[in-house]
Amino acid sequence: MSRSKVAQEILALREEIREHDRAYYRDAHPTISDQEYDGLIVRLRELEDLHPDLITEDSPTQRVGGDPLEEFRSVPHSVPMLSLDNTYNAEEMRAFDQRVRRGLDLPEDAPPIEYAVEPKIDGVAVALRYQGGRLALGATRGNGVEGDDITLNVRTIRGLPLVLPKGAPSELEVRGEVYMPLAGFLQLNEAMERQGLKQYVNPRNTAAGTLKLLDSSTVAARPLAIAVYTLVNADQYNLETQLDMFRFLGDLGFPTQGAELCRGADEVMEAIETWGDRHPGLGFDVDGLVVKVNHFNLYDELGATSKFPRWAISYKFPAEEKSTKLLDIVLQVGRTGAVTPTAILEPVFVSGTTVSRATLHNADEVERLDARIGDTVVVKKAGEIIPKVERVLLNERPAGAKPFRYPKDCPSCRAELVREDVLIRCINLACPAQLERSVMHFASRGAMDIEGLGEKLVLQLVREGLVKDVSDLYKLTVEKLGDLERMGEKSAANLVMGIESSKQQDLARLVYALGIRHVGSQGAKVVARHYQTMEALMGADESELEALDEVGPVIAASIHEFFNRKANRDLVARLQTAGVNMESLETPSEEEPLLAGEIIVVTGTLEKHSRNEIKALIEKFGGKVTGSVSKKTTFLIAGSEPGSKYDKAQTLKIPVLSEAEFLRRLGQ
DNA sequence: ATACCTCGAGCTCC
DNA sequence: CTCGAGGTAT
Numbered sequence: 001m002s003r004s005k006v007a008q009e010i011l012a013l014r015e016e017i018r019e020h021d022r023a024y025y026r027d028a029h030p031t032i033s034d035q036e037y038d039g040l041i042v043r044l045r046e047l048e049d050l051h052p053d054l055i056t057e058d059s060p061t062q063r064v065g066g067d068p069l070e071e072f073r074s075v076p077h078s079v080p081m082l083s084l085d086n087t088y089n090a091e092e093m094r095a096f097d098q099r100v101r102r103g104l105d106l107p108e109d110a111p112p113i114e115y116a117v118e119p120k121i122d123g124v125a126v127a128l129r130y131q132g133g134r135l136a137l138g139a140t141r142g143n144g145v146e147g148d149d150i151t152l153n154v155r156t157i158r159g160l161p162l163v164l165p166k167g168a169p170s171e172l173e174v175r176g177e178v179y180m181p182l183a184g185f186l187q188l189n190e191a192m193e194r195q196g197l198k199q200y201v202n203p204r205n206t207a208a209g210t211l212k213l214l215d216s217s218t219v220a221a222r223p224l225a226i227a228v229y230t231l232v233n234a235d236q237y238n239l240e241t242q243l244d245m246f247r248f249l250g251d252l253g254f255p256t257q258g259a260e261l262c263r264g265a266d267e268v269m270e271a272i273e274t275w276g277d278r279h280p281g282l283g284f285d286v287d288g289l290v291v292k293v294n295h296f297n298l299y300d301e302l303g304a305t306s307k308f309p310r311w312a313i314s315y316k317f318p319a320e321e322k323s324t325k326l327l328d329i330v331l332q333v334g335r336t337g338a339v340t341p342t343a344i345l346e347p348v349f350v351s352g353t354t355v356s357r358a359t360l361h362n363a364d365e366v367e368r369l370d371a372r373i374g375d376t377v378v379v380k381k382a383g384e385i386i387p388k389v390e391r392v393l394l395n396e397r398p399a400g401a402k403p404f405r406y407p408k409d410c411p412s413c414r415a416e417l418v419r420e421d422v423l424i425r426c427i428n429l430a431c432p433a434q435l436e437r438s439v440m441h442f443a444s445r446g447a448m449d450i451e452g453l454g455e456k457l458v459l460q461l462v463r464e465g466l467v468k469d470v471s472d473l474y475k476l477t478v479e480k481l482g483d484l485e486r487m488g489e490k491s492a493a494n495l496v497m498g499i500e501s502s503k504q505q506d507l508a509r510l511v512y513a514l515g516i517r518h519v520g521s522q523g524a525k526v527v528a529r530h531y532q533t534m535e536a537l538m539g540a541d542e543s544e545l546e547a548l549d550e551v552g553p554v555i556a557a558s559i560h561e562f563f564n565r566k567a568n569r570d571l572v573a574r575l576q577t578a579g580v581n582m583e584s585l586e587t588p589s590e591e592e593p594l595l596a597g598e599i600i601v602v603t604g605t606l607e608k609h610s611r612n613e614i615k616a617l618i619e620k621f622g623g624k625v626t627g628s629v630s631k632k633t634t635f636l637i638a639g640s641e642p643g644s645k646y647d648k649a650q651t652l653k654i655p656v657l658s659e660a661e662f663l664r665r666l667g668q
Numbered sequence: 669a670t671a672c673c674t675c676g677a678g679c680t681c682c
Numbered sequence: 683c684t685c686g687a688g689g690t691a692t
Contacts, residue, residue: 206685386679454675457674
């Protein structure tokens with residue numbers, strides 16, 4: 001066969017395969033059998049093997065990558081991947097509608113808001129970036145700001161276009177949910193059983209595990225699917241609504257679940273009911289619905305809270321409930337000495353996993369439930385994840401079950417327990433359980449991030465007396481570690497290396513790692529950025545701390561008290577001697593804080609900067625950006641076609657600057 | 669080959 | 683809170 005003939009057949013095969021992909025994955029209407037489909041792939045691979053130079057990156061045979069990866073690269077997200085606020089019933093959904101209407105200053109009799117309602121698939125969220133029309137990057141959500149680069153794995157998901165059709169924007173980013181359809185999951189488990197291997201428990205965990213396989217050829221053999229639900233910065237593609245966006249995504253060849261248009265809260269509730277009835281038969285797990293305001297031009301005005309956008313919300317279907325026996329209530333001592341009760345349950349399968357323990361939070365909760373050992377309790381999973389003891393079935397209570405009584409002394413050190421409001425606390429500073437928890441906290445990911453130092457190891461180190469406070473970690477050597485159980489040379493060397501590299505962490509992480517009460521990662525960042533060195537922070541007085549943005553009296557007092565104690569100052573000194581970095585690595589803004597105290601809102605389309613750039617610029621100069629105009633707003637930056645924020649600024653007599661005027665003010 | 673450990677995914681409640 | 687993957691120990 002001549003080369004040009006082969007080239008022709010290759011092109012034709014690729015087009016045919018893509019059409020079948022679209023029919024199967026996007027339209028859910030397979031047009032040929034699986035065998036026929038595989039036949040096409042085999043034929044294409046044969047031809048490509050014959051003429052390797054004709055292989056292109058976008059060929060359906062190229063979905064599978066080459067050699068397994070060593071590890072995943074971490075990549076920053078272009079726009080943070082946030083989650084949505086949740087509702088659980090009609091009342092909360094109506095309250096959301098009311099908030100939207102109020103946020104838009106709509107009169108009572110205004111027509112209903114249009115919402116786009118779509119199913120929320122229970123899977124793993126991913127971001128997909130296309131460059132030059134090609135799939136260039138796939139990433140997990142990670143912490144929302146940074147995720148793992150799983151490009152090679154997402155490439156194997158059939159139905160996901162590797163190349164966008166001609167005329168598509170050359171740069172774009174979409175987000176979607178990767179999941180495992182129930183049929184595929186069952187088949188996979190049958191295959192596992194045939195091979196005498198362990199079966200998987202639920203499709204969600206299997207999908208999540210699959211995406212994190214280092215060898216993409218194994219991923220390719222797993223039945224993953226994807227539904228895309230967001231086009232990042234959709235308003236920049238001449239799209240006006242969520243429904244437009246879904247049409248656009250579909251035209252680009254993305255598989256989507258689409259969305260249904262609902263006018264007002266009543267129609268949303270109707271949609272929720274029909275979806276609630278329908279979701280068991282869909283062929284994949286759906287844990288709720290996402291409700292978004294349909295028109296993009298309302299988003300700016302609605303803005304966002306610190307955590308969620310105000311123009312969207314998710315509705316969670318009622319969680320599955322199961323009853324089981326409460327076998328025991330055990331107490332756990334936390335880092336601060338707080339003693340929390342945990343329910344030990346007879347294992348029961350609920351919402352996809354076997355639950356055997358559940359937190360009871362505090363003494364009040366145990367009292368409220370009146371949970372007694374031996375009781376039959378109803379368990380469900382909040383948000384499909386966290387097990388919760390919902391209530392006690394009183395008519396099943398065995399005779400003689402006694403109310404649960406807190407012991408008088410600490411389960412770890414036998415010191416007397418003290419009641420502070422709802423909390424029961426062990427106030428023995430030398431309590432070993434507290435030391436264990438504080439070392440774990442110190443090593444944890446958000447703190448010093450010491451790789452390889454997990455719970456079991458910390459327990460051993462503390463019990464063997466090798467670690468009496470966190471500074472002892474830096475005295476560990478391969479030889480000393482060698483005596484521990486399950487600690488070979490390799491593990492020891494890895495751990496010592498992990499500890500060594502933690503010396504270079506930023507001051508903010510160190511401050512957080514110290515475990516000062518009421519100082520979380522956010523508070524630690526604020527004080528570290530302001531004081532720059534541990535020395536300066538230790539010398540800070542209370543009122544000075546309290547004057548900082550986002551630091552209130554509680555945090556200020558707590559920090560002050562912490563460094564007032566000699567034991568704590570000594571600990572810091574030992575860490576410093578060990579070589580732990582005591583300075584902020586985040587260089588403070590070089591710029592004069594020209595915008596200090598300003599609260600700025602941006603509206604309309606700007607010429608020189610994107611919204612994110614202008615926001616970064618404002619923050620660099622010490623200003624604050626908020627989403628909506630209020631009395632507190634100090635000025636508005638308006639681009640072309642400003643929305644209702646402009647009018648609101650006018651009525652509130654808030655100054656309005658153009659982008660150029662604003663830049664001039666910064667001397668740029 | 670098997671057993672144990674760490675990590676990260678889902679992200680609610682207090 | 684539980685699961686799956688990957689790595690190391692036994």
